Amino acid sequence: MIPLFNVLHCLVYPALRPYSSFHRLGKMGALDWNKVVHQHQGWRLISCIWLHAGLIHLVVNMLSLLFIGIRLEQQFGFVRIGAIYLLSGFGGSVMSALFLRNNYISVGASGALFGLLGSMLSELLMNWTIYSNKVAAIITLLFIIAINVAIGILPHADNFAHIGGFLTGFLLGFVLLARPQFGWLERSELPHTNQPPKYKPYQYVLWVVALVLLLVGFTLSLVMLFKGKNGNDGCHWCHYLNCVPTSRWKCDT
Template identity: 75%
Template sequence: MENNEDLENRRVKNRGGGGAYNNNHYNNPTSSYYQEERGWISWLIPLFVVANVVMFIITMSINNCPRNIRDDDRFHPSRGTSQGECVGRFLGRFSFQPLRENPLFGPSSSTLLKMGALEWNKVVHQHQGWRLISCMWLHAGIIHLLANMLSLVFIGIRLEQQFGFVRIGIIYLLSGFGGSVLSSLFIRNNISVGASGALFGLLGAMLSELLTNWTIYTNKTAALFTLIVIIAINLAVGILPHVDNFAHIGGFATGLLLGFILLVRPQFGWVESQNLPVNARVRSKHKAYQYVLGLIALVLVIVGYTVGLVMLFRGENGYDHCHWCRYLSCVPTSRWKCQN
């Protein structure tokens, strides 16, 4: 053990002080220390971005606001002027719904529902479980899309460069699915769309990666504090009305658990120590607590998915089991109410 500790101490000293991995853990993914850190080329996250943008374009084309407004005027003349005109009519069929209907510059809710938005009744009673996945690729408006895609680029590309497309792709998709399941258990009267659940899953995975690989960081406390503040701010935004914070929470919890399973790194010196004499090697690739955390997380993921899906398809209301959970998604104030 003394040789192992000396080996690790020498590695730390050789790499210098400063941020995690001498400030190169995130800035220099081509570090030769880990075989895992050879620097993958990020292509999956950009592909996800393109897929979301293409789906938004298709959704806006199908929405065809000018035609829908004319049809609405034809059958409901008194409602046409009260709803207002399409925004950006020069865009033709790609113009946005009136801001009174959709302030995010996007399509109508009926179009989103047609394209695969998450809606409790259709999932449970009409057996359209595919909406738990399709809703991840839809966005309520151009503002919603830009906010999510910018976040995905800044968070996802860096993670994919470090851990590869397989692990990050699994975390992204399963986190989005987990967010959809939790959202469906609590939200029945509204539709839900967006990649926010998957994005919060990546944030959760970043937190668990920091915790499970705690011993190989130098500025660990500063990194942990910064990450927690970012997560807290994003979750706090979810208590505003018309924001599906249950998707955020479900995605975050799923990503947090998956990070303990998929983003485990070897302990300091394990790779290079294979070329050293036997008595100077780091004998274990991972530390005991990494195995324990991974096992606990695996059990919780399986149990969580099983219980959530059983409750959902049995038609149970999440509020019946957690009355105070309504405050996780919307906190009533003098400015707004949270009945829906």
């Protein structure tokens, strides 16, 4: 079900595009590189997450959120999953603005949704020892992620928002979704001196590395963005991550 909803999201958005009022979306807070950088409207990096190109776009995103987020929220609570959702949406917006610049006006929650997918993957890796069907779970999740990223290379789908949101959510999963090691809760009533450590050493290492990468990544990205840097200048092939031209379509604006 999850890939289906995201496939629909990427397919219906181009169909809606000719009928959407981009001028109106811009007034409501859509992501516009020129306004973010030159008019100091950084709030658009957040506001664009809540805007959609039409009713179908909104419904598909809400259904995707329902199917992706419900299990995570039940297990980890509203606060942590809400933080991952918001920060992933922000990370997706930053990456989109860095690489697409003034070619597009971007709206939608795709970056935040991909952040939840990324956090599901890192949560599985972070809490590896407590799962029984590890291989099946990780293969299934990687397959879902690969399909969604591949769909993002279609024209008009903002795959940079997808990738930026995914990377942000992936790192946040290591920071926010660590579980106590297997058996710790059952033995937590033992005297303090006999209690096993709550987390395994690799969990602490992943937590520190992910937190450092998050802070460094956000800092560098925001500095580059507000200095007007173009992310494509340092990566001449990165535009293919957003759209791959074929005989059936072009990737022009």
